[in-house]
Amino acid sequence: MNYRTITLAQRWDLFQAQDSVCDEAWPEFMLHDPVAHMYWMRFIELFREFQLMLMLGDQILAVVNAVPLSFTDSLERLPDEGWDWGVEKSVMDHGKGVKPNTLMGVQIVVNREHRGKGLSSAAVEEMKRLAARMGLERLILPARPSEKSRHPLIPIEEYITWENGHGLPFDSWLRVHVRSGGEIIGVCSKAMQIPGSIAQWKEWTGMEFPGSGSYIVPGALNPVSMDLESDRGLYVEPNVWILHDGIGGQHDESAHPG
Numbered sequence: 183m184n185y186r187t188i189t190l191a192q193r194w195d196l197f198q199a200q201d202s203v204c205d206e207a208w209p210e211f212m213l214h215d216p217v218a219h220m221y222w223m224r225f226i227e228l229f230r231e232f233q234l235m236l237m238l239g240d241q242i243l244a245v246v247n248a249v250p251l252s253f254t255d256s257l258e259r260l261p262d263e264g265w266d267w268g269v270e271k272s273v274m275d276h277g278k279g280v281k282p283n284t285l286m287g288v289q290i291v292v293n294r295e296h297r298g299k300g301l302s303s304a305a306v307e308e309m310k311r312l313a314a315r316m317g318l319e320r321l322i323l324p325a326r327p328s329e330k331s332r333h334p335l336i337p338i339e340e341y342i343t344w345e346n347g348h349g350l351p352f353d354s355w356l357r358v359h360v361r362s363g364g365e366i367i368g369v370c371s372k373a374m375q376i377p378g379s380i381a382q383w384k385e386w387t388g389m390e391f392p393g394s395g396s397y398i399v400p401g402a403l404n405p406v407s408m409d410l411e412s413d414r415g416l417y418v419e420p421n422v423w424i425l426h427d428g429i430g431g432q433h434d435e436s437a438h439p440g
C-alpha cells in the first residue's frame with residue numbers, strides 16, 4: 183500500500199486521532215495499567231519524533247509508538263517487567279540525561295478498517311527504520327502475542343514454543359516479527375500489572391465475580407485473580423521479548439527529518 187509516514191513532531195494536531203485508533207484496539211482493562219497512566223503523556227510529549235503514523239491521505243492506517251532507552255546489560259537479562267519497565271526507564275533516562283542506545287516498541291496498532299492487508303509488517307519495518315534514523319543499536323519489544331487470549335490456560339513459556347507447521351511461531355504477531363528478522367529472546371511474565379477493585383473489574387469487563395478465584399476474561403492472556411475479601415482484582419500480563427539486532431550498522435535510505 184502506498185502510505186507515507188509522519189511523526190507527532192510533524193503533526194501534533196493528529197494526537198487525538200492517533201489516540202482514538204489505539205484506544206479502540208484494546209480491551210477496556212488494558213487501558214488501566216498504572217504505569218501507563220503515569221507515563222503515557224510524558225513519553226508522548228518527550229519523544230514526539232518517536233511516535234509514527236502510517237497515512238493514506240488524511241487517514242491513519244497504523245500507529246507506531248516507541249521510546250528510546252539505555253540498556254547495557256546482557257540481552258538475556260531484559261527485565262520480567264517488560265512494558266512497564268521500559269516505559270518508565272525511557273522517561274527516567276531522559277530526566278537523568280542518559281544517552282539511549284535502544285529503541286523499545288510500545289505498541290503497533292493497525293486501524294480496524296485496514297487490518298488483514300499486511301500493514302503490520304510495514305509498521306515493524308517503520309519501527310526498525312526509526313531506530314536506525316535515531317542512531318540506536320537495536321529494537322526491542324515486549325510483544326503481546328495476539329492469539330494467546332484464546333489460550334489463557336497455557337503457560338506463556340509453552341505457548342511461545344508452538345509452531346504453525348512451517349517452522350514459524352503459531353502466534354501471528356510473533357510470526358510477523360520472526361519473519362522480519364526478529365528473535366524471540368524470552369518471556370517477560372510481568373509486562374504489565376493491572377490492579378483494580380472488584381467494582382472496577384466489573385465495569386471494565388461487564389462480568390460478575392461472585393467469589394474469589396481465577397477468572398477467564400475475554401482479551402486477557404492469563405486468568406485474572408479476584409480476591410473479594412481484600413476487594414482486589416489483579417491481572418498480570420505476560421509478554422514476549424523480541425529483539426531486532428544489528429540496526430545501528432544499517433544505512434537508512436529513507437531517513438527524513440522528524
Ligand SMILES: CC(C)(COP(=O)(O)OP(=O)(O)OC[C@H]1O[C@@H](n2cnc3c(N)ncnc32)[C@H](O)[C@@H]1OP(=O)(O)O)[C@@H](O)C(=O)NCCC(=O)NCCS
Nearest residue numbers: 207289290291292297298299300301302303326328354357
Ligand atoms: C496485531 C495487528 C497489528 C495485526 O495487523 P494486521 O495489519 O491486521 O496484520 P497483517 O495483515 O499484517 O497479518 C499479519 C499476520 O497475522 C495474521 N492475522 C491477521 N489477523 C488475524 C486474526 N484475526 N487472527 C489470526 N491471525 C490473523 C495474518 O494471517 C498474518 O499472518 P501470516 O502472514 O502468517 O498469514 C492488528 O490486528 C492490531 O492492530 N491489533 C490490535 C493491537 C495489537 O494487538 N497490536 C500488537 C501488539 S502491540
